[in-house]
Structures are given as C-alpha cells and as structure tokens.
Amino acid sequence: MKRIFLVALAGLASFQLSAQNIDKVITREYTDHLIKTLSADDMQGRGTFTPGIDKAATFIESEFKKIGLQPLTGEKSFRQSFSKTRLTPQSTSVVIDGKTIAPENILTVSKSPQVTFNQGNADSFIKLDTTKTFLAQYRVLSRSGKKQVVLVDNKFAADFKRYKSFAGRGAMLDDKDLATPAQDAMVFVLGVTDIKGNYNVEVKNKVEKLPLFNVAGMIPGKSKAKELVVFSGHYDHLGIIKTVDGDSIANGADDDASGTTAMIALAKYYKAQKNNERTLIFVAFTAEEIGGFGARYFSEKLNPDDVVAMFNIEMIGKDSKFGKNTAFITGYERSDFGAILQKNLAGTEFTFHPDPYPEQNLFYRSDNATLAALGVPAHTISTDKIDIDKLYHSVKDEYSSLDVENILSTIKAIAKSATSIISGADTPTRIPKLKQ
Numbered sequence: 379m380k381r382i383f384l385v386a387l388a389g390l391a392s393f394q395l396s397a398q399n400i401d402k403v404i405t406r407e408y409t410d411h412l413i414k415t416l417s418a419d420d421m422q423g424r425g426t427f428t429p430g431i432d433k434a435a436t437f438i439e440s441e442f443k444k445i446g447l448q449p450l451t452g453e454k455s456f457r458q459s460f461s462k463t464r465l466t467p468q469s470t471s472v473v474i475d476g477k478t479i480a481p482e483n484i485l486t487v488s489k490s491p492q493v494t495f496n497q498g499n500a501d502s503f504i505k506l507d508t509t510k511t512f513l514a515q516y517r518v519l520s521r522s523g524k525k526q527v528v529l530v531d532n533k534f535a536a537d538f539k540r541y542k543s544f545a546g547r548g549a550m551l552d553d554k555d556l557a558t559p560a561q562d563a564m565v566f567v568l569g570v571t572d573i574k575g576n577y578n579v580e581v582k583n584k585v586e587k588l589p590l591f592n593v594a595g596m597i598p599g600k601s602k603a604k605e606l607v608v609f610s611g612h613y614d615h616l617g618i619i620k621t622v623d624g625d626s627i628a629n630g631a632d633d634d635a636s637g638t639t640a641m642i643a644l645a646k647y648y649k650a651q652k653n654n655e656r657t658l659i660f661v662a663f664t665a666e667e668i669g670g671f672g673a674r675y676f677s678e679k680l681n682p683d684d685v686v687a688m689f690n691i692e693m694i695g696k697d698s699k700f701g702k703n704t705a706f707i708t709g710y711e712r713s714d715f716g717a718i719l720q721k722n723l724a725g726t727e728f729t730f731h732p733d734p735y736p737e738q739n740l741f742y743r744s745d746n747a748t749l750a751a752l753g754v755p756a757h758t759i760s761t762d763k764i765d766i767d768k769l770y771h772s773v774k775d776e777y778s779s780l781d782v783e784n785i786l787s788t789i790k791a792i793a794k795s796a797t798s799i800i801s802g803a804d805t806p807t808r809i810p811k812l813k814q
C-alpha cells in the first residue's frame with residue numbers, strides 16, 4: 379500500500395514536472411522572439427534566391443545551435459544545400475515567310491538553353507482551335523516536348539498576353555535535366571494566320587544556377603535511432619510583391635513564420651526532455667511557395683521508409699474555424715496519425731479535427747505532400763481559415779495580425795500529441811504510395 383502510494387506520488391511528481399517543463403521551455407517570450415524575427419521587414423519577405431532568405435536561414439541555424447541540435451547524418455552544417463537551374467526566355471527570333479515577328483507577339487516555352495529550327499527539321503506548324511479554350515490547348519502543347527510553331531488567332535490576344543508573362547518567369551530544372559538538355563521549343567505566334575513557305579526560329583534562354591538550402595537538425599533517438607520523426611515548416615515566403623498602401627514586403631508572418639516558429643520551439647522542448655527513443659528531425663524547408671523544391675530535395679536525401687511520421691506545420695497564427703484550442707490535420711482519414719495525436723491529448727482542452735476544407739486540396743498544397751506520396755504518414759497541421767483569410771499571400775500577413783496565444787497553445791498541443799510517436803509506443807499507419 380505504502381509502496382504503491384509512493385510510486386503513484388512519484389508518477390504524479392514527474393507528470394507535474396514535465397507539465398511545468400513545457401510552460402518553462404515554450405514560453406510566450408521565446409515564441410514571440412522567433413516569429414517576430416522571422417517576419418521582420420529586414421528579412422524582406424524571405425523570398426527564395428534573395429538575401430532575405432539567407433538571413434532567415436542564418437537565424438534558424440543560430441537557434442538550432444543554441445538548442446544543441448546536431449546536423450543531419452552526412453551533413454557538415456545545418457544547411458542542407460542544393461541548387462536548381464533557372465531557364466528564362468532571353469530572346470526568340472521568328473521569321474515567317476520573310477517577315478520578322480515582333481517580340482510581343484511571341485511566347486516561348488522551352489527547356490533548352492538554345493534551339494534553332496525551321497520548316498525542315500521541326501514538327502509541322504499548327505493553329506490553335508478557336509472553338510476550344512486557350513488554356514486547355516496551351517497546357518497540352520507547352521508540355522509536349524516538341525519543336526513547333528503554334529499560330530494563335532487574335533481572338534486569344536488577352537490569354538496570350540497573360541501566359542506570355544507567366545512563361546517569362548522561366549522554368550526550374552535539376553542539374554540532371556541539363557546534362558542532356560532537351561531540344562524542345564513551343565513557339566506561340568500571335569496574329570499570324572498561316573505559313574505559306576519557310577520559317578526560321580531561334581530560341582535563347584538565360585541559364586542561371588541558383589543556390590537553395592533547407593535548414594535541418596536532429597536529436598538522435600536513444601533506442602530506435604533508425605526510425606525518424608520529422609517536424610517541419612517552410613521558412614521561405616513571397617519576398618517583395620506589389621505595393622499596397624506603401625508596403626511591398628510580404629512578411630509571411632502566418633505563412634509560414636508561424637509553422638517555422640513551432641518547429642524550432644518543438645526542437646527546444648524535445649531537446650530539454652531528453653527522452654526521445656526515435657530520432658527527431660527538425661527542418662525548415664525552402665522554396666515551398668515556388669514549387670516545393672526544398673521538401674523534394676529533403677525526401678531524396680533519406681529513405682522514406684525510415685520516416686515514421688511527419689508533422690508539417692503551416693499557418694497556425696490565428697484561431698481555426700473550430701474555435702480556441704483547436705487545429706486541423708490535412709489528410710486526416712489517410713492514416714491513423716490524427717487519431718493517435720487526438721488520443722494523446724485526452725484530458726486536455728485541445729482538439730484536432732479533420733481538414734474542413736477538402737475542396738481546397740490542402741493535403742497536396744504543402745510540404746507534406748512529397749513524403750506522403752512516398753508512403754509516409756505525412757500530414758500538415760494548420761489553423762488557417764483558408765476560405766476567408768484575406769491576408770493570405772498579401773503584404774498584410776504581418777506579426778501584428780497574429781494571435782500569439784493561438785500559436786503557443788497549438789505548439790504545446792503538438793508537443794503533447796506527439797509523445798507516443800517519439801517514444802516509439804505508437805506507429806501511424808502508412809499512406810498508400812503514389813505510383814511514380
């Protein structure tokens with residue numbers, strides 16, 4: 379009796395200690411410091427390929443160092459560096475039946491640094507069908523990989539202009555794509571109705587090798603070090619965008635300085651706990667907003683079968699649709715990840731819910747999607763009211779619009795909800811792999 383009483387008391391004491399710990403480690407001041415720094419104007423909106431994102435990465439590295447994380451296996455530092463090559467249309471000259479076409483009437487889609495062709499060595503020219511939409515035809519043709527001239531009726535002038543500016547941003551390629559460059563070029567020409575004889579096309583793209591870097595650290599697991607649990611948020615945002623009311627910095631305080639803050643605070647908490655049986659990886663992804671390149675590179679550097687679960691955190695800066703102390707999990711029904719998290723929160727006032735916006739396809743719109751496609755129970759936790767969020771992707775997504783209490787309660791809920799996964803007691807069911 380006595381002994382049981384003592385054990386119970388000891389259990390109670392240790393529970394209280396860890397409950398105290400969480401409030402001591404994840405404080406409002408700490409959370410505030412992280413999110414304020416990441417969303418400050420001097421980070422210039424953390425645009426990928428800008429000095430702003432470099433500054434943000436340096437800050438995250440310094441926090442990882444203070445916490446005492448280790449670089450990932452095989453990496454010398456917290457920066458997981460890679461590169462992409464951007465091909466941007468530089469010039470396309472088109473001469474049809476002896477007449478030079480004005481540059482504003484040419485739209486080029488090409489993944490080759492340089493291509494030259496004429497009627498003798500290309501796919502024969504075609505005309506867009508005026509009874510179908512421009513977009514439907516553009517989509518198919520721009521991915522065809524052919525060398526071809528496409529004549530576009532003036533009826534499509536407005537669409538042509540829009541997609542010309544879109545194509546003008548260029549394409550991002552991997553080094554391996556350029557080892558044997560494609561010889562493709564779809565050249566859309568506006569206002570020419572027919573080609574009677576000869577034509578000649580010369581396409582030149584500007585080629586730039588651009589550096590990218592995730593910031594990643596880990597806490598090795600005690601007994602199940604090969605089994606990985608990933609906590610992530612993307613630290614890039616849109617950079618400098620169109621000026622509204624004199625402000626052009628897209629601070630991305632909610633999107634996704636809030637999730638990055640959560641990821642760092644969780645690293646600090648678990649490092650202080652010192653009880654993870656599985657290896658915990660903490661990663662700030664780059665280039666989410668321009669195509670998810672950071673998450674893709676990260677997924678290629680490890681064996682997805684070793685990843686037991688991924689907690690990706692996106693936009694937790696304001697109350698969710700379900701009210702205070704709630705968050706939702708994308709793809710809730712695809713594994714029992716959500717049910718495990720919910721079970722670990724029993725007795726607390728916090729609840730997780732399935733994604734209330736299935737029509738928004740959020741499961742595929744964040745960095746969880748890459749690992750989920752590879753079979754990992756990889757989900758995004760969010761509180762954003764995406765259907766009515768007027769600040770989303772605007773210069774007004776600033777620190778002052780956030781509810782730091784909501785961020786704090788969500789981080790603490792995630793910390794508690796992950797307990798049985800990091801201890802190895804629970805293993806979420808796998809998500810079916812997408813066929814590649």
Ligand SMILES: [Zn+2]
Pocket residue numbers: 612633634666692693
């Ligand atoms: Zn985001």
